[in-house]
Amino acid sequence: MSALRLLAGRDLRSGSESLAEHVGRLGPLPHPGSDLIETLVSSGLSGRGGADFPVGLKWRAAASGPRGSAVVVANGAEGEPHSRKDRLLMTCRPHLVLDGAFLAARAIRAKEVILYIGEHHQSSRVAMERALAERTGYERGQVRLFAAPARYVAGDSSAAVHAVASGVALPTTRKAASAMVQNVETLAHVALIARSGVPSGTLLATVAGAVAHPGVIEIESNRTLGEALSIAGGVTEPARAILLGGYFGSWLELQRALDLRLDPLELKAAGLSLGCGVIGVLPQSRCAVCETAGIMRYLAGESSAQCGPCYFGLRALADSCSRIAYEGANPLDIGRLQRWAKDVAGRGGCRHPDGAVRFLRSALETFAPEFAHHPAHSARRTA
Amino acid sequence: MSREHHLVVDRIKCDGRGLCAEILPERIHLDEWGYPIVAAGPIPDHLMALAQRAVEDCPVLALALARAENGKRPRR
Amino acid sequence: MVILGLLSTMRVEGAGWPRFLVTGLHRNLALMTLVFLTLHIVTAVVDPFTHLGWAAAVIPFSSYYRTLWLGLGVIAFELLVAIVVTSLVRGLLGQRTWRAIHWLTYAAWPIGVIHGVGTGTDVWSLWLIVLTVLCVSAVVITAAFRLFAGPFDPLSPARSAFRGSLDRDEAP
Numbered sequence: 341m342s343a344l345r346l347l348a349g350r351d352l353r354s355g356s357e358s359l360a361e362h363v364g365r366l367g368p369l370p371h372p373g374s375d376l377i378e379t380l381v382s383s384g385l386s387g388r389g390g391a392d393f394p395v396g397l398k399w400r401a402a403a404s405g406p407r408g409s410a411v412v413v414a415n416g417a418e419g420e421p422h423s424r425k426d427r428l429l430m431t432c433r434p435h436l437v438l439d440g441a442f443l444a445a446r447a448i449r450a451k452e453v454i455l456y457i458g459e460h461h462q463s464s465r466v467a468m469e470r471a472l473a474e475r476t477g478y479e480r481g482q483v484r485l486f487a488a489p490a491r492y493v494a495g496d497s498s499a500a501v502h503a504v505a506s507g508v509a510l511p512t513t514r515k516a517a518s519a520m521v522q523n524v525e526t527l528a529h530v531a532l533i534a535r536s537g538v539p540s541g542t543l544l545a546t547v548a549g550a551v552a553h554p555g556v557i558e559i560e561s562n563r564t565l566g567e568a569l570s571i572a573g574g575v576t577e578p579a580r581a582i583l584l585g586g587y588f589g590s591w592l593e594l595q596r597a598l599d600l601r602l603d604p605l606e607l608k609a610a611g612l613s614l615g616c617g618v619i620g621v622l623p624q625s626r627c628a629v630c631e632t633a634g635i636m637r638y639l640a641g642e643s644s645a646q647c648g649p650c651y652f653g654l655r656a657l658a659d660s661c662s663r664i665a666y667e668g669a670n671p672l673d674i675g676r677l678q679r680w681a682k683d684v685a686g687r688g689g690c691r692h693p694d695g696a697v698r699f700l701r702s703a704l705e706t707f708a709p710e711f712a713h714h715p716a717h718s719a720r721r722t723a
Numbered sequence: 724m725s726r727e728h729h730l731v732v733d734r735i736k737c738d739g740r741g742l743c744a745e746i747l748p749e750r751i752h753l754d755e756w757g758y759p760i761v762a763a764g765p766i767p768d769h770l771m772a773l774a775q776r777a778v779e780d781c782p783v784l785a786l787a788l789a790r791a792e793n794g795k796r797p798r799r
Numbered sequence: 800m801v802i803l804g805l806l807s808t809m810r811v812e813g814a815g816w817p818r819f820l821v822t823g824l825h826r827n828l829a830l831m832t833l834v835f836l837t838l839h840i841v842t843a844v845v846d847p848f849t850h851l852g853w854a855a856a857v858i859p860f861s862s863y864y865r866t867l868w869l870g871l872g873v874i875a876f877e878l879l880v881a882i883v884v885t886s887l888v889r890g891l892l893g894q895r896t897w898r899a900i901h902w903l904t905y906a907a908w909p910i911g912v913i914h915g916v917g918t919g920t921d922v923w924s925l926w927l928i929v930l931t932v933l934c935v936s937a938v939v940i941t942a943a944f945r946l947f948a949g950p951f952d953p954l955s956p957a958r959s960a961f962r963g964s965l966d967r968d969e970a971p
Contacts, residue, residue, distance in 0.1 A: 489965045513735045516868055645957035647734040648758040652953075683754050689735040738952055739905070740810060745817040756953075780819050786896045787927065 341541030344532045346525070347558045353431050356467040356659035359474040362435035369439050372446050377403060379528065383539045385603045388415050389415055389495075389523030390616045391691075395530065402448040403518040404716060406407030410450040410518040414441045414527055416457045416464060417488035417495035420586045420616045423639075426524050428556045430457065430464035433528065434471035440527025442479060443534055448520055448525040452482055456505050456521075463716030483689035492587075492642035496690050497521040499644075510644050521569055525617075529564065543602065545614065547572035549621035550579055559602065566598035568619055580624045581706055590702035591628075629714045632703040633661035639696040650693040653684030657700060668716040677704060727765035727791040736785035737753050738789060746777040765791060800828040801908050805941045810951050826886070833883055837874060868917030875911035878903050908938065 349365045350357045354460045357365075358404065381396030402410055418426040430437055440454040443451045457465050465485065472480055486504055494509040496655050500518045503509035511723060519719050532540050545568055552573025559568050565582065569575060582597040584590055590612055592600070600607065607613055622631060640654035657680050660673045704711060739757035749770060752764045764789070764796060766774045778786045803825035809819070844851045851869075855862035855877060857877075860870035882901055889897045912935060 454777050454831045491961075491964065494965075508962065510962070511735075643957075643961075645954050648739045648756050648954060649734070649738070649754060650956055652756040652758075653754075683760065686762070687732075687734060687754075687758070689733070738954075740817040741815075742822065745819045750833060779890070780822060782822065784890065 342532065342536035342538045342562075344474070344536050344540050345542055345558055346433060346528050346532070346540065347556075348446060350432070351532070352428065354554070356431060356471060357433050357435060359435055359471065362433070362439075365590040366532070367535055369442065369531075372443050372534060376443065376447050379533060379537060383533055384605075385526070385529055385533065385539050387523055388525040388529070388543065388617065389497075389521075390585075390613075391497075392457055392604050392608065392613055392615075395526055396521070399444065399447055405448070405454065405518045409521060410448050411453045411454060411504065412441055412444045412448070412450045413454045413456050413500050413519055414524050415495060415497070415499075415500050415521050416455065416461070416524040417466075417497040418458050418461065418499065418616075419488070419490065419492045420618055422548040422615050422618045422620060423548060423586060425556045425617050426548045427458070427461050427464045429524055429528055430546065431467045434467045435474075436466070436528035436531045437524045438471055438475065438479070439482075439531035439534070440522075440524075442482070442531070443530055444520065444522060445482060445525065445632070450520070452624060455483060455569070456488050456500050456504070457485060457487045458490060460490050491644075492639070493644050493690065493692055495621050496692070498690060510646065511692070530691070535569060536669060539633065542613070543617070545617045545619050547619045547621070549583075551621055552576050561603045562601055564598060565600045565602065565619065568597075568602065569621065574619055575623075577623045577625060579621050580626070580628055581622045583618070583620035584615050585621065586620070587639060587699055588620035588691075589613065589615045589618070591622075591632075591699075591700065591706040592702075593706055626683045627665070627714075627717060628710045630665045630706040630717060632700070632707065633658065633665040636661045636696065636700060639692070643692060644690075647688045647693075649684050650688035652665035653680055653687075654693060654696050656680050657684065657687070661700070661713070664711060664714050669712055669714040674704075674711060727772070728771065728774070728788045728792055729765055730761050730777075731758055731787050731789045732761060733785045733787070736783050738783050742780050742782065743777040746780060747773045750774070751777070759786075761770050800825060800834055801904060801938050802941045803828065804904065805938075805945050808951065809945055809948065810860050829883055829886070830958050833879065836879065840876065872914035872918065875907050875914055878907035878910070882907065905942075912961050 344366065376401045376589075380399055381394070383396065385395045386392045387395055387398070416426045416430050416437070418424075431671055435477065441455070444450065445453050451688055452469060455468055457468065465487075469485070488500070489509050490502065491509070493499055493511050496511045498513075498516060499509045499511045500521050501516045502512045504519065529540065541560050541562070543561050544556055544558055546556050547568060548554050551569055554572060555566060557571045559571060562642055565584070579594050581594060582592045584597065584600075586591055594611075600610070600612070604614060608634040622628060636654070640658040643651045643654055644649045657677060660676045661682070663671065664673050681697045681700055682691045686694060688694070737758060739753075740755055741753055741759075743759050744753045745764045747770065750766065751759045754760055774788060778788055800863055803821055807818070807821050807825060840856050843849060844853055845855050851864060855864075855869065856873065857875040859877075860866055860867055862869045882903055883894055885897055885900045892912070912931070916931065
């Protein structure tokens with residue numbers, strides 16, 4: 341592991357790291373040798389956008405495509421409601437993201453770099469534009485900014501490609517034109533690896549919920565979830581469970597969660613994933629069933645309504661959860677949840693229903709007693 | 724060389740018209756919202772003709788026959 | 800046959816009438832129509848009374864005999880050929896192209912009807928009038944249903960709403 345870190349350097353509250361500071365801290369952008377891709381493969385770096393796909397393999401595949409026709413999409417849409425890491429990275433360390441994007445463009449012989457930034461993330465957009473202004477004319481000429489709509493599925497890779505190609509951020513099943521989509525944090529890691537030859541061994545996570553200092557942390561991947569919570573100031577009240585990976589992640593019993601290491605391979609072996617990097621702490625004072633129902637309603641509402649099983653299935657699942665939440669537990673709805681979850685998973689045009697079902701199944705497992713005995717909560721509303 | 728064929732649905736094109744389930748009920752049935760659930764696994768030889776008919780008859784060309792390859796995950 | 804096509808789009812389902820039967824019938828009738836139409840054209844051309852050459856059958860408005868009405872018939876016939884041929888190779892053309900050409904049915908059919916009314920060699924007997932009126936009404940009524948009955952795709956309203964929300968002029 342190298343000593344380089346994404347967020348070291350200028351205080352995060354005092355604005356963006358300028359090009360001079362960036363180069364002063366890390367050295368100039370190295371010219372990527374033909375071995376950058378192999379370095380990425382052996383580094384084991386996996387994507388930080390949610391799918392954990394091995395970065396080196398992705399670049400190798402993209403590099404073997406037709407010459408000069410590829411586009412690099414730096415995905416900073418960050419549609420996950422509690423996630424803040426991509427925004428922070430773009431606002432405070434824009435040159436890391438730009439470096440990674442330009443390295444990608446050179447490695448796969450892409451002609452263009454698209455910065456896909458959430459339409460409401462003004463400070464990120466402004467920071468990236470200012471950082472671009474500090475770069476060379478050639479680099480500026482390669483880049484185009486594109487505003488991602490503030491919808492959950494807009495951050496899906498196929499939606500990003502479709503948005504850039506046709507203006508509409510809808511997930512699609514059509515073969516992606518030769519575009520390579522990479523999360524902005526992943527690109528930042530590449531920028532570090534290109535200089536030191538090895539990964540930083542750190543990752544960014546957004547800690548949310550019942551902790552003293554919710555927000556973005558940079559933490560070594562061989563440390564535990566429990567340590568991540570400590571860095572975020574520790575839990576502020578007794579916690580019921582941890583949500584690992586945001587709304588497409590999994591609920592975990594607290595005791596099991598605390599000792600889990602954040603290493604992507606270890607998590608994968610346990611059937612888990614850090615996903616988009618959101619770690620949520622659910623306090624005992626909040627109702628797990630109501631929280632789950634609220635999130636399911638949100639996910640159902642974020643379906644792009646292109647595929648029947650997703651649109652109708654998630655709505656039915658959300659309705660069932662809500663019935664349990666508002667009217668109390670009943671065996672019929674539990675049965676429905678299990679049946680529909682099985683029917684819906686894998687039958688959409690993108691991963692949206694799969695993520696929602698994964699989330700729901702983890703809730704049914706971790707909160708089994710709550711779901712079985714939930715009283716009516718007619719006055720209770722989740723945030 | 725394996726000659727296995729799988730039925731694959733383009734979920735975005737699929738409109739829930741239901742002709743496929745009528746033609747090949749042995750492999751396709753409809754969920755409660757009218758969308759096809761395709762049984763996993765290759766199409767047996769004696770059903771291939773019907774499978775091809777289902778592919779041709781789909782009003783929106785959402786159904787296709789794909790040859791199984793390593794690593795290809797035909798979605799159900 | 801036009802009615803069957805309309806019913807297909809409207810996802811009409813009868814007891815014991817699977818949808819593939821509606822589309823299958825539609826397809827077979829279309830091919831049959833083309834056969835009968837060809838017969839009709841051939842018999843009209845070889846009829847010694849009309850002095851039509853083969854050219855008149857394929858080039859619109861090129862006959863001396865009832866130029867306008869025959870010309871319309873030729874147009875209707877050629878549209879129909881295009882529609883049927885593209886349907887046979889729909890897999891190669893892709894759905895969008897096929898659909899665009901198939902919409903020409905809404906032109907081909909009325910042109911064909913007008914041709915029939917204009918060139919009728921029979922004296923206008925009662926049964927012919929009744930038949931024509933019945934056919935035309937049936938198609939018009941079914942088409943009206945298609946036009947005014949709202950979306951047949953249950954996802955359509957939600958899909959449009961979502962696409963609308965992607966419009967960046969909207970605040971969340």
